[in-house]
Amino acid sequence: MSFDDTNERRAFALPGSTLHYGPDKTVEVEHIDLHLVPDLERRRLEGVCTTTVRALDEPVSQLTLDAVDLNVSAVELDGSKLKFTSRGDKLDVFFDPPLAPEAAATFAITYSAEHPRHGLFFVEPTPGYPKNIRHAWTQSQDENARHWFPCLDYPHEKQSTSATIVVPKGQFALGNGELVERRDEGATTIFRYRQEIPHSTYLVTMVAGPFVEVEQSGASVPAYYYVLPGREADGERAFGKTPAMVAVFEQRLEFPYPYARYSQIAVSDFIFGGMENTSATTQTDRTLHDARAHLDFSSDPLVAHELAHQWFGDLLTCRDWSQAWLNESFATFFEGVFREADLGYDEYIYDVFEWVKRYLDEDRQRYRRPIVCNDYRDPIELFDRHLYEKGGAVLHMLRGELGEARFWRAMRRYVRDNAQRSVETIDLIRAIEQATGRNMRGFFDRWIFGGGHPQLRISAAYDAQRRALTLTIDQTQPVDAANPAFSFGVDLEIDGRRMRVQVEREHETITVPLDAEPTLVRFDPGAFILADVTYALGVRFATAALAGDPSVVAQIRAARELVKDGSAQARSAVEAALKGDVFWGVAAEIAHALGKSRAAWARDLLLATIGHQHPKVRRAVVDALGEFREPEVAAALVSPATGDESYFVQRSALHSLGKTRSEKAFKILRDAAHTKSWNGVIESGAALGLGELADPRATPLLLELTKPGGDPAARGAALLALARQGELLESERAAAVDAISSAIGDANFFVARAGAAAAEHLPDKRLLEPLDRLAQTGFDGRLRRDAADAAARIREDQKTPAAVTGLRADLDALREEHRKIQEKLDALSRA
Ligand SMILES: [Zn+2]
Numbered sequence: 123m124s125f126d127d128t129n130e131r132r133a134f135a136l137p138g139s140t141l142h143y144g145p146d147k148t149v150e151v152e153h154i155d156l157h158l159v160p161d162l163e164r165r166r167l168e169g170v171c172t173t174t175v176r177a178l179d180e181p182v183s184q185l186t187l188d189a190v191d192l193n194v195s196a197v198e199l200d201g202s203k204l205k206f207t208s209r210g211d212k213l214d215v216f217f218d219p220p221l222a223p224e225a226a227a228t229f230a231i232t233y234s235a236e237h238p239r240h241g242l243f244f245v246e247p248t249p250g251y252p253k254n255i256r257h258a259w260t261q262s263q264d265e266n267a268r269h270w271f272p273c274l275d276y277p278h279e280k281q282s283t284s285a286t287i288v289v290p291k292g293q294f295a296l297g298n299g300e301l302v303e304r305r306d307e308g309a310t311t312i313f314r315y316r317q318e319i320p321h322s323t324y325l326v327t328m329v330a331g332p333f334v335e336v337e338q339s340g341a342s343v344p345a346y347y348y349v350l351p352g353r354e355a356d357g358e359r360a361f362g363k364t365p366a367m368v369a370v371f372e373q374r375l376e377f378p379y380p381y382a383r384y385s386q387i388a389v390s391d392f393i394f395g396g397m398e399n400t401s402a403t404t405q406t407d408r409t410l411h412d413a414r415a416h417l418d419f420s421s422d423p424l425v426a427h428e429l430a431h432q433w434f435g436d437l438l439t440c441r442d443w444s445q446a447w448l449n450e451s452f453a454t455f456f457e458g459v460f461r462e463a464d465l466g467y468d469e470y471i472y473d474v475f476e477w478v479k480r481y482l483d484e485d486r487q488r489y490r491r492p493i494v495c496n497d498y499r500d501p502i503e504l505f506d507r508h509l510y511e512k513g514g515a516v517l518h519m520l521r522g523e524l525g526e527a528r529f530w531r532a533m534r535r536y537v538r539d540n541a542q543r544s545v546e547t548i549d550l551i552r553a554i555e556q557a558t559g560r561n562m563r564g565f566f567d568r569w570i571f572g573g574g575h576p577q578l579r580i581s582a583a584y585d586a587q588r589r590a591l592t593l594t595i596d597q598t599q600p601v602d603a604a605n606p607a608f609s610f611g612v613d614l615e616i617d618g619r620r621m622r623v624q625v626e627r628e629h630e631t632i633t634v635p636l637d638a639e640p641t642l643v644r645f646d647p648g649a650f651i652l653a654d655v656t657y658a659l660g661v662r663f664a665t666a667a668l669a670g671d672p673s674v675v676a677q678i679r680a681a682r683e684l685v686k687d688g689s690a691q692a693r694s695a696v697e698a699a700l701k702g703d704v705f706w707g708v709a710a711e712i713a714h715a716l717g718k719s720r721a722a723w724a725r726d727l728l729l730a731t732i733g734h735q736h737p738k739v740r741r742a743v744v745d746a747l748g749e750f751r752e753p754e755v756a757a758a759l760v761s762p763a764t765g766d767e768s769y770f771v772q773r774s775a776l777h778s779l780g781k782t783r784s785e786k787a788f789k790i791l792r793d794a795a796h797t798k799s800w801n802g803v804i805e806s807g808a809a810l811g812l813g814e815l816a817d818p819r820a821t822p823l824l825l826e827l828t829k830p831g832g833d834p835a836a837r838g839a840a841l842l843a844l845a846r847q848g849e850l851l852e853s854e855r856a857a858a859v860d861a862i863s864s865a866i867g868d869a870n871f872f873v874a875r876a877g878a879a880a881a882e883h884l885p886d887k888r889l890l891e892p893l894d895r896l897a898q899t900g901f902d903g904r905l906r907r908d909a910a911d912a913a914a915r916i917r918e919d920q921k922t923p924a925a926v927t928g929l930r931a932d933l934d935a936l937r938e939e940h941r942k943i944q945e946k947l948d949a950l951s952r953a
Contacts, residue, residue, distance in 0.1 A: 134491040135498065136910060142496045144278050144442040148182050149175040151274055152226065154323075156285040156297075158271075160330050162256045165237050165244040171271045172230040175221070183220035188268035188275035189213035190241075192233045199229040206231075213272050231272050239901045241269025242328075245390045250830025255350050257331025259389040259404055261397060264443060264501040267323040278441045278544045280320035287313045287328055294333040294348065298326060298400050300382035317400055319380060320542060322439050327399035329387050341365035342372060343379050348387040349410060356410035360421035361386055363464070367422075367429050370463045371456065374530065377537045380437045386425070393871045393902060395424050398431030398453070408801055408835075415800050418737040418768050422464070423457040423473075430456030433537060441544040444496035446504055447570065448545050451493070451513020458514065468674050471649055472707035474518045475675050477511035482575075482654055484508065490573045494547055500903025515652045516569045522650025523565065523611075528558040547571075568608065569652065574599070576608040576651070580679075581658040584639040591616060591640060595630040598656075612651055615644035642666050649675035657683040665695040677704065678711040685715040685724065693723055700731055709734065710742035717746025720944065725750045729758050737768040744771060748778030751945070756784030763790050763807075769800060773807030780811025788817055795823050802833025809836060813843025821847070821854045828861045830868075838876030841865050845884035859888050866892040866909070871902065878908035885919035 157170040175185065190211045197204040197215050205216040213231070221227050235242060241262060247254045260270055268275040287295035288310050299317030306312075333348040336357060345364055349357040364386065368379050381401035392406040405428065409421040434456070435449035454477065462470035484507035493513050498504055521529045536553035543549075547570060554562050577599040584591045593614065601607045609626040617640040623632050643663050645655075657664060657679040664687070667680035681699060684692040700712055713731065716724035728747050734740050744762050747755050759782065762775035776794050779787045794808035809827050812820040824847075827840035844858045862884060865877030878896065881889045893916070896909035 131486065132489050132911075134489040134495070134503075136503075136907065138499050139497050140499075142442070142444065142498065142501070145276055147178060147274075147279070148180065149177050149185060149221070149274075151175050151279050151281040153228075154271070154273060154281055154283045154326075156271055156283065156326075156328075157288075158285060158328055159288045160242075160258050160328070162244060162246070162258055162330065165246075167235045167238070167242060167270060169234065169271055170230055170232050171273070172228060173273070174226060174228040176226040177221045177223050179223050181220040181222055183217055185215045185217070187213045187215065187231075187272040188265070189233075189272035190269045191238065192235055192269075192272060194231055194233045194272070196232045197229055198232075199227055204229060211268070233272065235270055238269045241266035243391065243393075245331075248830075254390065255332065257329070257333070257350070257389060259329045259387075259392065260327050261393060261404070262326055262399075263324040263397060264505075265324065267326055270328075271326075273323045275323045277322045277324060277439050277443070280322055280439065280542070280544065282316075282318050282320050283326055284314070284316040285326075285328065287315075287330060289313070289330045293331060294335065296327065296329040296333075296348065296385060296387050296402050298402050317381070319400070319437070321400045321436060322544075325398070325400045325436055325439075327397070327402050327404060329389060329402075329404060331389075333387060338362075338365055341368045341379075341384070343368065343381070344383040346383065346385045348385065350388070350390070350407070353388065353407070353410050356412060357388065359411055359413070359416050360388070360405070360409050361425060363422055364425055364429065366464070367426050367460050370460050371430060371433065374459060374533070375433060375537050376534050377433065377541070380432060380541070384429070384432070386428070391870065396428040398428045398435055400432065400436045403428040403431075412800050414767070415769055415803075418741070418770055422460065426457045426460040427453045430459075437542060438537065438540045438545045439543075441546050442496070443498075443501035443504055444494055445546050446501070447493045447509050447513040448547065448550065450505065450509045451517055454510045454514035455517040458518070468705045468707070472674055472705070474515055474649065475678065475707070477515045478652060478654075481507045481512040481515065485575070492573045493570045500906065502903035503907055512652070513570075519569070519650045519652050520562070520565070522648045523562075524554070524558060524560060528560070532557040574605070576610075576653045578651070578653045578655045579658055580645045580655060582643045582660065582663050584636070586639065589635060589637055591634045591636050591643070593632045593634070593643065593645070595625055595632070595645075597625075597628045601628045608653075610651055612646050613644075613648065615642075615647050616640045617642055620647075642670050644671055644673070644676060647671075647673055647676070649673055655679055659683060661687055661689060661692050661695075665691065668695055668699050674705045674708050677708045681708065681712045682715045685712070685719050688719065688721055688723070693727075697727055700727065706736040706739050709736065709739040713739065713742035713746045717749040720749050720941070722945075725752070725755065729754065732758050732762070737766075737771055740766065740771045741768065741774050744775040744778050748774075748781040751782050753782075753784065756782040756786055760786060760790065763794070763811075769803040773803050773810075776804070776807030777810040777814070780814035783815060783817075787811065787815060788819060791815065791820075792823060795827055798833075802836030802839075805833060805836035806839035809840040809843045813840075813846050816848055818851075818854075821850070821857070825857055825861055828865060834870050834872040834876075837865070837870075837873050838879075841873075841876045841880040842883065845880035845882075855884075855886070858884060859886050863889060863892045866896050871905070874900070874905055875908055878905070878912045881912040882915050885916040887916060887920055889913075890916055 153174040155172040159168040194208050194213060197206045207214045242260050244258045245254055246256045265275050267273055283298060285297040287297055289295045291306055291309050291311050295313040297315030299315050302316050303314035334351055334354060336347050338345040347357050347361040372378055383401055386403045386405050388405045388407040388410055390407050395406055397404045409424055411419055430453045434452035440446045440448045458470045458473040461473055491508055493508055532554040535557035536550050539553055540549050551562055551566055554560055576597045579596040579598050581594045597607045607628045611622055611624050614621050614623055616634060664680040664683045667676050671677055681696060684696050700709055716728050728743050731743050759775050759779040762771050763779045766772045780791060791808045791811045794804050797804045812824055824840045824844045828837050841862055862877050862880045865873050868874050881893055890913055893909045893913040897906050897913055900906040900909060
């Protein structure tokens, strides 16, 4: 089954979605003080939460706090008991007499949390993972602080905090803000932290365990990272550039890093990549990596992202989740800002290009929504490719629209005017207006409050008789009264002559008088317009663009056109680019386009490039070779599949080797399946390859790989491979369903998600029961959503008449037949 058809796009809002608005307030929370004693052995927490509130302008007799599954034993105010009631996810505290308008009160809640379902997680040795080191971490975003301390758990509520964390002697504990005290007392070590700058509850953290502290030098603030014993060198590879990042962001924003210190702590089984708790980011330990991985894997985007949040998200916080792009799109954009400072403009713009690609995939395959959107079930549903990548690309477009100086002036104004506040999009619009005079409301209406993007086809022709160049910009997305054509200003450059044109209609034609045919025609040289752009410039202009356009994005667009064209002239232009010294991203995109073409010449060019020096190009080349089945392709994949110096090239080669269904493949894939590697990269490649092999010997190996004990990523890859295998015997199908079913119920977040994803590819009604259970009771909103999606897909599939299923299978068979005939034709034309 394939879901990459435009018609398959589903609605973003699931059944049960409602419009969300921030809650009303009756008090201002001024300070929260926590006294925390985590028990790592018994998975519980003893806490005292002392909160200072100030009434707004009316008396307050009752305050309702968020508190999920907390056992509250007492609430006290100035030594006397307050009445309270716990009701599941709320705690009502009663003030008698009522708190007078504008009066403050400090009350202490004594509570405990036993085996919390969310918010506070304990890692411990298990039968599958006996080497796990015991530790605990919290994850409060988006609304899960309430699982480990009672609070008004909404981002618009900002308060200062302090925390005393008591751990067994010699262990480490991390909290927010300045470390004001660290002392041993009896069998314990006590850490005391204080965060003076008000922050939201979703940014409050506690991590405890036997972490090793490494102090980093060269930052404008004290900077540290913490890893579990034995990972120190991996930690340096991951976090080494943090001080440089602090400097870049401070310089760009002309605003100092806001907090007393900056710590990053790497924990196991983390359910995100990183979490930007104020001054104390939690990072997944999967970003720690060895020297081999360091060849073509970098933690810098993750580290830069979480650091950027210290300004965007932490100091300036989205007022409600519908505005979360003010956190995530900015953090994504600043990944690019650091990359530009560190590695240069080509790397930055290729980052933007990749954001757009990922957003386009989500738009095509899943759903379309405005970036600001309050129609959801769980806020976490909003944390998707629209919120991160599309928003990052919109900021790049804004950079182009305003120009470099005005853009940064506006950014600085926005940060300066809104530091320590909660923000909405209007605050950004106003800051831009104040800093630059530009009224950007139309821009924001279109790109932030409206969904979609233009699909552009750019063509050019020179008419020698009329002595004019005609450039055509077609919007090929459906345009009608409800979906008008996009209007935007865009730069064109013809042989160095820059002009600005305004695109407003579905078909725009720009005629430029020229005495002679120009050499280089450039559309949107800054690649600012967020669009799905296809070049149809013609071989001559495309060749000139691939060889001479300074923009790597233009080079990629031109290369795609040339590969599709496939004429002798086009082919030699592509070959020259690949053999020359184009930017690695361009070479990788050329490889991808060559694979997609499935042409014999493309295969030969890929085979000739398989030894490319850049590991990311090699990876793209062996990925692309997966589109071909010939024996020479299989033969060429053997060497990278059995030991490229890069993990990722080896993984891709294993996957592609499986696709060739060569006789050589099984033994190589079996050996790789039994190799233990960093983050399960090699085993994952083996699983993906085995899934493509159509060999009955693959199924038992895949089933083996799904079991506890393996790396979660490899288990996920094996689940997906199992589900995607073509025809299965009923006994194999039953075993696959069992494996997917137990994955859906697995305690590991990633394995459970992979289980739900696999279920979409093996629509078996026996999976409905575990999926429905996960959709109802999964601890995280993403699990619930994935499970609901997969269950809906299976139910749709059940309703599909057998005749339709049969016809679909016939169609697949015809496509395969067509592909084989095409290959024969290609081979003949090559001979
Ligand atoms: Zn983020």
